[in-house]
Amino acid sequence: MRVCVLGAGVIGLTTAWELAQRGYEVAVVDRRREPAAETSFANGAQLSYAFVAPLASPETLRKIPGLLLSSAAPVRIRPTLDPDFIRWGLRFLAACNNRMVAETTRAQLALSALSRGALAELAQREALSFGLRTAGKIVLHRTRSSFDAARQQVARQATLQNAEGQQVLTASECLELEPALEIHPNEFAGAIYTPTEQIGDCRLFCQELAVRLQQQPNVTWQLGTHVRKLVMRANRVSGIETSQGVIETNLVVLTLGSAAARFAKFAGFGLPVYPMKGYSITARFASGAQALQHSVTDLNQKIVYAPLKEGYKDMVRVAGIADLVGFDSDIDHRRLTGMMRQAAKFLSLDLESDVRPWAGLRPSTPDSRPIIGWSPISNLFLNTGHGALGWTLACGSARQAAQMIAGEQPAVDPRWFALERRS
Ligand SMILES: Cc1cc2nc3c(=O)[nH]c(=O)nc-3n(C[C@H](O)[C@H](O)[C@H](O)COP(=O)(O)OP(=O)(O)OC[C@H]3O[C@@H](n4cnc5c(N)ncnc54)[C@H](O)[C@@H]3O)c2cc1C
Incomplete structure (x- = not known):
């Protein structure tokens, strides 16, 4: 056929x-x-099998009024009268409840377990070379409230089938594990570490x-x-x-x-699929700086960092921002610069030479x-x-x-x- x-x-x-x-x-x-x-083309390079909780959640719902007013937040919503946007938005709001978060987490964990196995099988059988490695992932929480919510999510996921082993780290333990991070332990509440998470370049x-x-x-x-x-x-x-x-x-x-x-x-x-625009840069570490070993998510800034190997000669991919601004995939340089500024405070990067910027549209459903x-x-x-x-x-x-x-x-x-x- x-x-x-x-x-x-x-x-x-x-x-x-x-x-x-x-x-x-x-x-x-x-x-x-x-x-x-x-x-x-140039996404965050994270094979994030354990971090599958949806964007639509009671916590996100509480933040929506602030997002509508702020131009610097990592998530931006430009409301329009486009009926597709309105329909999508209403379904998103309807999905912001604990029952849906739990159901989506269960569904996504099952699909991600299937994906991990299928990718490993394919990569090995066909000897595909794209920098696949089990680097482990650190998700860093700057606020006590988001750290507490993450610890609850770890406990919830631990009871589910297909859950990956996760460790709760204090700020000092996190910096001991990943000394390349340029953040003071007083600036964040703690982190969740998942040793089995992987990195690989999608393109x-x-x-x-x-x-x-x-x-x-x-x-x-x-x-x-x-x-x-x-x-x-x-x-x-x-x-x-x-x-x-x-x-x-x-x-x-x-x-x-x-x-x-x-x-x-x-x-x-x-079909409730709407674009959510994001950005990435692929950049080098500053000369003499310690290179990142793990994949890291700065959760409150909504930025992910992945040290690349294959094809990128030890560069780092920095990705983030979630803008509901329609089908425009052009780079908004103010948004990109904002992300780069945050990244430069977090890691020692060379942002003067060979920085490769990119923007893409995540095909997003209301319940993720x-x-x-x-x-x-x-x-x-x-x-x-x-x-x-x-x-x-x-x-x-x-x-x-x-x-x-x-x-x-x-x-x-x-x-x-x-x-x-x-x-
Ligand atoms: C900033 C950012 C960071 C991300 N980070 C991660 C990450 O770390 N980990 C992760 O798992 N995911 C990540 N994602 C999400 C991931 O990149 C996407 O979910 C995934 O690439 C979607 O793949 P796709 O094949 O559905 O879409 P696409 O890759 O967009 O493929 C769709 C294809 O359809 C073609 N097409 C469209 N219209 C037409 C037409 N009319 N005629 C012919 N062809 C057409 C396009 O050319 C395109 O090649 C990230 C996304 C972004 C934007």
């Missing part, structure tokens, strides 16, 4: 791989000339996987091909109208990241869970909406998607990720 995978980001490529392994004829279509040219992974896909006899590529619309006939996608003509296909998998919602509209249904499942259209499958965790969850999401498409028993309860789930 011929399957058309729309989108060659990390979700599309991993889905194409899993389908090709099951013998499908797979066509990968993307508007860019290279894979992973959009949100999968390098995608490039390596694309090479392996190109070697498969049952995979074809249509890069530089802009998808314009889905041609519908009797509750089926009969073809895909593109800048290179119409592509005929039996089955379509929508892995277009933030653009997916527009194509769902063509097909006559709503991806949508993996059949759409109301009989031959249209959805694998999108991975938000801030698309790299972490890609391999598990792809496996789950391929299992469902092939009629196998999916590894994770599909109701958790269905389009029509409760929220």
